[in-house]
Amino acid sequence: MTIIQATSNAPMRFPRLAQPFIALFLAVLAEVGIAFFVLNVVAVPLIAVWVGIPLLLAFVPCTRWFANCHRTMFAGITGEQIPRPYKKPPLPGILMWLRTTLTDPATWRDVAWLLVNAVVGFTLTLLSAVLFLATAFYLVYPLLVGVTPAGVFDRPFGGLVTLNFWESFAMTPLGLLAFLIWYSVGERLLKADAYLGRSLLGPTESAKLAIRVRELADSRAETVDTQAAELRRIERDLHDGAQARLAALSMNLGMAEEMVSRDPAQAAALLTEARESASTALSELRDLVRGIHPPVLADRGLEGAVKALALSCPFKVDVTIELPGRPPAPVESAAYFAVAEALANIVKHSAATTAWIQITHERERLHILVGDDGVGGATVRPGGGLYGIERRLNAFDGTLTVASPTGGPTTVIMELPCESSSLKITPSSGTA
Amino acid sequence: MRVVIAEDHALLRDGLIRLLEAHDFEVVEAVDNGPRLVPALVEHRPDVAVVDVRLPPTFTDEGLKSAIEARRQVPGLPILVLSQYVEQLYARELLTGGGGAVGYLLKDRVSNVADFLDSVRRVAGGGTAMDPDVIGQLLARNTRDEPISRLTPRESEVLGLMAEGRSNAAIAAALFVTEKAVSKHTNNIFAKLDLPPSEDDNRRVMAVLTYLSSR
Numbered sequence: 304m305t306i307i308q309a310t311s312n313a314p315m316r317f318p319r320l321a322q323p324f325i326a327l328f329l330a331v332l333a334e335v336g337i338a339f340f341v342l343n344v345v346a347v348p349l350i351a352v353w354v355g356i357p358l359l360l361a362f363v364p365c366t367r368w369f370a371n372c373h374r375t376m377f378a379g380i381t382g383e384q385i386p387r388p389y390k391k392p393p394l395p396g397i398l399m400w401l402r403t404t405l406t407d408p409a410t411w412r413d414v415a416w417l418l419v420n421a422v423v424g425f426t427l428t429l430l431s432a433v434l435f436l437a438t439a440f441y442l443v444y445p446l447l448v449g450v451t452p453a454g455v456f457d458r459p460f461g462g463l464v465t466l467n468f469w470e471s472f473a474m475t476p477l478g479l480l481a482f483l484i485w486y487s488v489g490e491r492l493l494k495a496d497a498y499l500g501r502s503l504l505g506p507t508e509s510a511k512l513a514i515r516v517r518e519l520a521d522s523r524a525e526t527v528d529t530q531a532a533e534l535r536r537i538e539r540d541l542h543d544g545a546q547a548r549l550a551a552l553s554m555n556l557g558m559a560e561e562m563v564s565r566d567p568a569q570a571a572a573l574l575t576e577a578r579e580s581a582s583t584a585l586s587e588l589r590d591l592v593r594g595i596h597p598p599v600l601a602d603r604g605l606e607g608a609v610k611a612l613a614l615s616c617p618f619k620v621d622v623t624i625e626l627p628g629r630p631p632a633p634v635e636s637a638a639y640f641a642v643a644e645a646l647a648n649i650v651k652h653s654a655a656t657t658a659w660i661q662i663t664h665e666r667e668r669l670h671i672l673v674g675d676d677g678v679g680g681a682t683v684r685p686g687g688g689l690y691g692i693e694r695r696l697n698a699f700d701g702t703l704t705v706a707s708p709t710g711g712p713t714t715v716i717m718e719l720p721c722e723s724s725s726l727k728i729t730p731s732s733g734t735a
Numbered sequence: 736m737r738v739v740i741a742e743d744h745a746l747l748r749d750g751l752i753r754l755l756e757a758h759d760f761e762v763v764e765a766v767d768n769g770p771r772l773v774p775a776l777v778e779h780r781p782d783v784a785v786v787d788v789r790l791p792p793t794f795t796d797e798g799l800k801s802a803i804e805a806r807r808q809v810p811g812l813p814i815l816v817l818s819q820y821v822e823q824l825y826a827r828e829l830l831t832g833g834g835g836a837v838g839y840l841l842k843d844r845v846s847n848v849a850d851f852l853d854s855v856r857r858v859a860g861g862g863t864a865m866d867p868d869v870i871g872q873l874l875a876r877n878t879r880d881e882p883i884s885r886l887t888p889r890e891s892e893v894l895g896l897m898a899e900g901r902s903n904a905a906i907a908a909a910l911f912v913t914e915k916a917v918s919k920h921t922n923n924i925f926a927k928l929d930l931p932p933s934e935d936d937n938r939r940v941m942a943v944l945t946y947l948s949s950r
Contacts, residue, residue, distance in 0.1 A: 578846050585843045589820050599822050602788075602795040611824040615872055 317379065319490070323435035326428040326493050329376070333425040336645065339366045340417035347405075356401065363404055370413045373420075374504055379495040386414075388506035408507065424496045431492035434485035443476030445471040454730035481566070526698040540591050548584035552577050600639050604629045608639050609660060616646055621659040628726035632670060634719055637699055638662070638671060641692045645673040645715050648688045653677025653713060671717040679711030692717070736859055739781040740765040741772045741798055742817075743790050751785060751810050751845070758852055766837045769797030776805040776812060783859035787842075788825065790820040799825055806837075821907065826869045838864030838900070854900070863900035865943070870898045873943075885927045893920040898943040 317325060341509050342362045349355030367389065374385040380477065390408075393402040404410050439449075447456045448471040466473070555577040563570040592598065600608035606624045613620035631633060642660060648659050655677030663670050683689040683705060692715075694702040707713035736891045738760045742748040745767075752762050764775045768791040776784055779900060784805070790797040800819035801816045815838035816829060829837045838858040844866065874883075874891050896906045905923065908912040921939070925931075930938050 582843045582846060585819075593820065598789070599824065603824075607824065611822050614823040614827070662785050729849060 307674050322489060322493055323432045323485075325376075326431040326435075326489075326496075329493075330425050330428040330432060332373070333420045333428065336369065336417040337421045337511050339369055340414060340421065342366075343414050343417075353676070354399075359401065359404070361395070363410065366410075366417070368407065370416065373500055377497040377500045377504070380493060383501075384506045385501055386511075388504075388510045388514075391710060409510065412507075413501050416500060419503065420496075420500065424499055427492045427496040427499070431489045431496075433487070434481055434489055437481035438478050438485055440476050442480070443479060446473045459719075522700075529694060529698075537591065537595065540587070544587040545584045545591070548587070550579050552580040552584065555580065578620045596636060597639065600636065605635050605638055605662065609642055609662065609666055612639075612643055612646060615661065616658070617650060618655060619657045620646070621657070624662045626662065626664050626669075626726070627723065628728040630719075630721045631725050632729070634669065634699060634721050634725075635638075637668060637695055637701070638717075638719060641695060641703075641717050642671060642673060644688050644692050644695075645717075648681065649675045649677060649713075651688075652681065653679075653711070657712075664723070664726070667720060667722050669719040669721040671719070672714060673717075674712060674714040676712045678709075679707045679713050680709045681705055681707035681713050681715075691716070736782040737761050737763045737779065737854075738855075739772075739775050739779055739784045741761055741767070741775075741784070741786045741790060741801070743767045743787065747842075754845070754848065754851075754857070755785075760855075768792060771803045772798065773805050773808070776801075777808050780809060780812070782792060783813045783815060783816060783855055785815050785852040788816055794824075795824070799828070803828060805935045807865055811836055811861075813858045813861065814838070815840065815855055815864060818847070821866045823866045823872055826865060830863075836861045836863070840863065840864060840866045841868060857900050863898075863939075863943070864902075867895075867899060870895045870943075873898070882928050884926060890920050890924050890927070893917060894924050894942060897921065897924070897939050900939075 308361045339362070342358070343366060345353045346358035349358060371387065374387065378384050388408075390403050390407045409735035444586070445468060448466060449468045450497055523640065532597075559570040559573040559577065562573065582690045597608055597611075599611045603611070606626065610622055610623060612620045621688070642662075646660075648656065649655050653675050658673065658675040661670075661672040681689060683693055688702065689705060696703055696717060696719060702718045704716040705713070706716070736759070738755055740748060740751050740762055740858055742751060742765070748765055748767065752765055755762055763779045763781055766772050766775050770792070772786065772790070784802070786798045786802045788796055788798045788803070799816060802816060806812050806814060813836040814829070816825070818825070818839055819842055821839060821841055827828075827837045829839055836858060838854055839923050840851075840854060844854070874895050883891070884896075892910065893906060896909055901909070903914050903917045907917045910917070924942060926943055930942060
């Protein structure tokens, strides 16, 4: 994509009249950047005589701060965030930091940008600003000629011609011309500068991949841990619960079978015990199944399951769900358990009298909001319920945000990527 | 009494048939999937239908949907729904689909034969049979601004048993009080839930229904 193509889309965040001043400001900063460039370039060879180390320790953070300011400004101009591409040192310590910093391509890209920005960026932004200033200048030119003494403004072409007040009106079309040029290209020049900065200040493809790989590795490790813990829990519950009860049941039945002719009364008692044992085993299995995948979720999807959850809450819960279909089973399940956990938190900690749940699908994401009118003060801390939800959602690249001032109300905002194409359209139940 | 059974699991289906036939019920048809259930019910118009919630082909809530559909075609058709688990949501859908003559029980309740048969007969007789789990969930709600909050603990207890579908005599026996005391409680409950006196026996069902549908 060329710079010109890239500049044609995405609306500017700043009002048009502010642009010349931003451009001027950026042009000044571009020249200030030269100082940062020189300091860095001088400091590196000085490492050989050790002086370079303290210099770099001072200059690199300054450069990064300077670059970060530009990242924020460019994001304002192009409307797209520029991620910070810097590597974090794997271990603490000054030398480790220095090593990571010096081998980090982002450091050198910053320096390269300082140079390019001082030349190309400066030209682009200055041009944008000057076009606007020329507009203003030539439009008020006759006035300037009129109010200033002769010889100050009346020789626009370096003394070739001298204009009087009336003749100076011949220059105003130049102002209109400058305005037209500024109007058509001023914004593009500024955007071109921003895209230039973006291409050097943003992470490279490989840096992006590295960041992504790190995130994925973390979330995979967490997912595997969670899954393993869950399997252990299921195994333990089955072993200690249903399995043991069924063994007792089978034993009781065997004894009753043997006893039925000799002592019918005793056999009947054993049978009653066996029946109770079977009932308990069933109810334990039921709870277990609910914990793995609630049947109502399988039956009715997210909408029905969340409504069922709301019904079993000890307070009033308003449910609004607008989904064009059923999300894929893993996403649906994650969303359901996230809502269930959020509701359980409200029941346990919030002292709320009402709660509300809103689930919508927008821009390829599932948006889930769970709010209550309780005491607030909810935070995400390791081991807590919200942390559990966050980890569950992380496995799907989802996010969790909590807004919970002390005194309430609390709102938990959850987002899960979910492409429209993966939503299954199911026939409506018609029974609700 | 004529019964239609819908249950996909062969062992359970045979068990149910054997159990009901041993107690003077006539099983006119036993189906093993959802699509066959509605025609069977509409054709035979049994005194009561015993239906599993989860049936083929979808293995979701096919049985429940078919039961509600059948009740739409044959109003008041007594249906007892059995399930591995109970959901208030389903209980509500059943009850609002034409009032009375429905039951919703956990499958394990079948193992207590006497209670189960009592439930089947109650539903066949136009009453209700709600699983104590459903009622328990209902009454456990912290319902500050709802009529149910005006009930005393004893009255909630009585409403719970009433909602399961029990008669005054049965409630009296369960709570170890006289039948007269129970009828006093039930009158108080009707008053507090704004159910005016009428000859309609279904006021008992209405008590649960108003509560369910007020949400």
